[in-house]
Amino acid sequence: GGVFRDTHPQEWSSGGWVWVNNPQYAKDPKARVDKEDNVAMMSSEWKRLVDSHVKITHRHLIELATKHQVLHGKWLLYVKNEDIESDWPKIRNAVIEGKLGSTAKISDSPDEHGSHVVCIYCPTFLDKDELLRVRRSISNNVGMYKTSVLRFKLDAFTHLNVYAKNPWKLRTTSYESGGKKDEECSTLISSWEKCTCATSDSCKRCYKPKEDSDVKDVYPITGLKFAEATVVQSEKVTLLREPENKYDSNAVKVVNGSGKLIGHITKERAAILSLKMKKMQEDLASRNLKLIVE
DSSP, rough: OOOOOOOOTTTEEETTTEEEOOGGGGTTTTTOOOOOOHHHHHHHHHHHHTTTTTTOOHHHHHHHHHTTOOOEEEEEEEEGGHHHHHHHHHHHHHHTTTTSSEEEESSSSOTTTTTEEEEEESOTTTOOOHHHHHHHHHHHSSSOSSSEEEEEEHHHHHHHOOTTTOTTTTSSSSSSEEEEOOOTOOOOOEEEEEEEEEESSOOEEEEOOGSSSSSTTTTEOOGGGGGGGGOOOTTOOEEEEEEEEEEESEEEEEEEEHHHHHEEEEEHEEEEEEEHHHHHHHHHHTTOOOOBBB
16 A cells, blocks of 8 residues: 655654644644643553452543543544545645644554544543534535544543453443434434433433533623623624634624624633634625624
8 A cells, every 4th residue: 555645844744644733723722732741640540450450441541531631532534545645635634724623643554454544633532512523524624424423532542552452342432423313413422321311311421512402592791891881681782703812713702783892702602603603704705795693
């Protein structure tokens, strides 16, 4: 199959992989790193756990990774050798444009099945909304795995050398999403939890983000103490994206009919809303139309 190389200026090769970063990631409020000291402490506790001869479970690794804040992970994709020239640039460009996670890499040589492994990274597996956002973007912006299940692996498994043929027979991926039964990638499924959907409204295994719930159109406003004006019930307001906001590039401000500031959508909801508004703006701009959310 040969060794894959890419001459894009924002890529580099290291350790058998071709890497690409989102250049704006450092400015993202979600940006974080797994510290080497934390990885070392997690590894030490893992060794003690293994030496204790307790029955090792998937949950042990989840709890260790959470305790020591070793939270990075990646969606795993496989690109056939004959498709690499067309598929990898789509992934690379989506990372650079901020549509995926912080980083992605592709193995520079195919595996025994003739496929290259692609890892698309997320900063923390605890942020399930972000994991699903990236999963959806792989389908919608990259155009891959639209009807196939995609699986997510924690970096903690790699740090602890827990691979497919491990002595504890543990599954090495922790989440999955997508497939023919969920083409919208509406649910993030935890591989180590039991499904209780039939008996409970809050199943730990099957996570659905808030925007898919009954309160999906509720957007709380914060920063009212800085308001330039107030509004009364049923008064129309306008929502405006504020990508130049130095505190949050996903900020969405709320103004009244005179353009005076009322406040901002809360950060968590703005992260979802801003992306939706941006996509709508881009779609409308292509038709010489303008988006105003009232």
